[in-house]
Amino acid sequence: MPLSEHEQQLLAQLEKQLHADDPRFVTSMGSRAVRGASTRNIVLGIVIAVVGLLVLLGGVVIDSILVGVLGFVVMGAGVYVATLRSGKPRAGGEAGKGGPPRRSSPFLQNLEERWDQRNSGGPSS
Template identity: 50%
Template structure:
């Protein structure tokens, strides 16, 4: 279901206010394909997990506890690698750059939402 022009304008306005008031939060909520789950990491992690299972089974077959423990650790590392997101730094922002923190008190975004809420309450009564 498509948004009406009015709803689209309101959504754009809210998005702009969010970016202006809290850019760090807005950036973290934006969809970024570089930080999402990649198929490559999933495949490599799955292969590492399978290798860990094979080492674990070899430890069981040869009754070597240390080999089984190593296989279990390899298996856990594979699952961890497959389920975590890559940590590539953004191209536009250097790694060591401090982020701007919002000032204490009410932000413009929240105060405008509260004003709209109060206006709706007054209109209903």
């Protein structure tokens, strides 16, 4: 169901306001920030999991518990590799860099001030 013209205008206005209030949040919520598992990781994980399954079955055939457990561990590693998220860390997202922390919106700034007042025993608790 498409949006009406009025709803589209409201949505555009909200988007502009969000861009003005919190550009860092908008950047982090962009399409590039939502990254799932890459195709390379999925294919590599599946290959590793299949090799692990073959090792597990080989351990069952030769009646070796150690080989079966090794196969299970390799299968688990394959699943882990397949579910890894890809991508480089975003710039500016690392903690510990010099300089004061950036406050991104008045709402968060107000929350931080209230938290600081509460922890420092500010106005009547």
